[in-house]
Each structure stands twice: as structure tokens, then as C-alpha cells.
Amino acid sequence: MTVQEKIVEIIAEQAVLEVGDVSLDQSLDDLGIDSLGLVESIFAIEEEFDIQVPFNANEPENSEFDISSVQAIVTAVEGLVRAQKA
């Protein structure tokens, strides 16, 4: 499974949707994921990829970790996974 597939799976589970119903251009808001759902998704991502995601719920818009869309999250996680392997 690619990083993208895994992330879509995690987000779909949080949103209580089928994987096929999650598209990359959607925001978490579009998918109905609230702040608790976001924190849980990030936890699941960290566990899945064994990475540390720099995210503070107090300032989501200022975090180094871009969560503006599913695609943005995939890109950010791919970067973190690369950095961790390097």
C-alpha cells in the first residue's frame, strides 16, 4: 500500500466513509472531521508510519504540517517518511 492509500484509509475511517468516497482535493472540513477527529487521525498516521507529526491544535493554521486537504496531508507525510528514512 502506498502512503496515499494508507492515509485515505485512515481518513475514511475517521469520516465514516468508504475509501472510494474520499477524494484528494477535499478538506477535512468537507469530510466532516472535527478537531477531535483530526487529532485522532494524526495519532493514527504517526502510529502507521512511525513518524512524529509536528502539529499543535492551538494553531492548526500555523503548524508546519499542512492539513488543508487530503492531498496536502499525503504530501506532508511523504516528506516526513522520507526525512525519517534519510
Next chain:
Amino acid sequence: MRRVVITGAGTINALGHNVPDTLEAMREGRCGIGELEIRDVDRLSVKIGGQVRGYDEHAHFNRQQIALYDRFTQFALLSASEAISQAGLTFFGELAARSGVVLGTSGGGLSTQDENYRVVYEDGKNRVHPFVVPKLMNNAAASHVSMQWNLKGPSFTVATACASSNHAMGQAFQMIRYGLADVMVTGGSESMLCFGGVKAWEGLRVMSKDACRPFSANRSGMVQGEGAGAFVFEEMGHAKARGAEILAEVIGFAMTSDAADIVMPSKQGAARAIKGAMQDARLPKEKVGYINAHGTGTAANDKTECAAVADAFGPHADSLMLSSTKSMHGHLIGGTGAVELLACIMALREGVIAPTIGYEEHDPECALDVVPNEAREAKVDAVLSNAFAFGGLNAVLALKAA
């Protein structure tokens, strides 16, 4: 209706091991938050807290007592001793039967749980100390205070997360007001600064890694503290008859439930509690000069709290002062309202308003007078103390000068 006054105060927290030291630190705007000194701190991503420093349990308690007293119980006992000594009361006979203790805590003996889970899960031992249960139970602190001081009336523990102390003090107030007791020892205690305690909070991603900056646009979250605050609440006639020094009068209390979200606060729930406390106190809103804010330093709290204050006070919101002393002592969770009540008493008695330190940048969504960085001299006649807990449980106290 009977009136209720405060005749004793005690505390131990990151700012001081007693009331005078704590108030001096608040007047000076000193910060008690620093690097955590706890086991396995290197495995935490949040490494700061408002820890009680320079504290040696052996200086206060003997070996048998320490076997029974978790750190949160020790803090409660020390604070209660200071408060009761100041009040100058001894409890025997009818007075003992008419006096009780209601304390708040959220984690209870969390350090005891943490240590003993480590023993069985990490160290693989199959035996724990026989007193683990009486040491960790949430009512241990209230029970030991009752035992030490012979308080034989209504006694119990309140756990409503960050509002525990305010709920506890509200109960104590109502019990005296409505004749269930004549004297109540009340407040709250917390000691969650152990590996498991901090690790659990880390998970929520609302903790700051550098400082607690309530109401400041560049806030980065909350910082945990530890300690306790205790007060002697007494029926006014009883206090006056014995010539006791009155620190302040408790005039109102209200509690509400958001019935909405387990972590996100609600403006309506908070505003209803604020208005309710003023109504209960028959206090016109223009009389309120100072509010000790819940002010956790999270975006969710600070914006909601300011909106709730604006909603409850209307135009008067712009002429009152609102500060968060959590910026100095950290968030004592179930003990926080008790330590913060000290700032309310200081405002009423000494005319000194404790500051919100660490304030760096104006936030248009928190556009109230937050008494930034430096304490201020101001005469106030009535104050409120806000507490808004996870779970949407809100508790607000109203006090006036003696």
C-alpha cells in the same frame, strides 16, 4: 439566607509553599513554570510544567504518613493546615459535627497509579504495596484532612476536571448558606506531573512546549501545574461572634453544563454560568471589577471565554479587568480554581490585580483588559472566578470585599 465568609487560606504551588509567597510572586508577575524534573522526561515531547520545587516530603511527614499520602494528599494537607491555622479554629463537639471538607481533584493519586503500574507492567513484579488503593483514591485528600482536623460533617470529593475546585467551593458555600454546615474546609489539589500524567495530556496536542501565554495572539497552548489551595468557609455570624479576621465574602455561585462537546467549550454555557453567579449573588454586573479567568492559553478556551464575558457583561466588559494567573503557576487542573481564588482575595483585600504574564501580541478575538505582564493597583468591590471544564461543566464563584 445565611452569609458565608472566608476566614483562612492556604496553598502550595509552583509560585510558593504558602499564601504570602504565592501572593508576592503574583504581585511581581513571576513565572513558576520551568523544565520538568521527573522520571523519563526525555521520553516526553512536553518538558515544561509548573512544578512545586524545593519540596521535601520528609520535612513535613513521617514514613508511615508518606506510605499513605500521595503527593496530591500531601499538598491538600499542607494547604488545609495553613488555612485552618489562620482561621484559628479547633474542631470538637458540636462544631466538629457541623464542619466538613469538600475538595476538588481530577487525577487523585495519579502518581501512585503511575508508579505502581510501572512496578507490575514494566518491572514485572507481582506484588504492590498494600496501601496503593487508599493512597490513590480520589477522596484520600479530603478524608485525611477530615481525620487530621476532626471534621465530622459533610465531606466528599468533587471531580469535574478543570472545574473541580470551583465546584467543590461552590458546594461548600451552598452547604453553609443553606444550613447543612457552619464551617467547611474547601478547595482542591492536584499532582499530575508524572510521566503518565504528562504523556496523556501530550496526546491531545493542546500543550505548549515553551510557555503559557493566555489571551496573547501567539499563544501556543496550556502548561500543566501542580499543587493545592484550601480555604476555611464559615458562616458569617459564627466568624463575627469569635472576632475572626474576614478575608472576603462568598456571595454567589452558579454551575451550568454545555451539553455539547467533550472537549470544545461553548460560549453559551460559559456565559450562562457567569450570569448565573451574578444573579445568585444579586450582584449588578457593573459592580464586578475583576474576573479571574479560566484562561488556559489554548485558542479554544481563550476565544470562547472572552466572547462569553462580552456576552454576559455587554459594554461593561470593556471596563473590567480579566487576568489568567495560569500564566504563572500553570494549570493545576482539579486544583486550579483554588489557587486562583487567592488572586481574587488579593484583588479584594489589597487592591492588587494579578497579571496575565507572557502576554506578547494583541489578539482581536480577546480584546479585553487582560492586565498584561504587570500587576496593577485598582480598588475592586466584587470579583468572579471562572472555571470551564472538559466535558462542558462550568462553575463560577462571586466574591465581595469583607
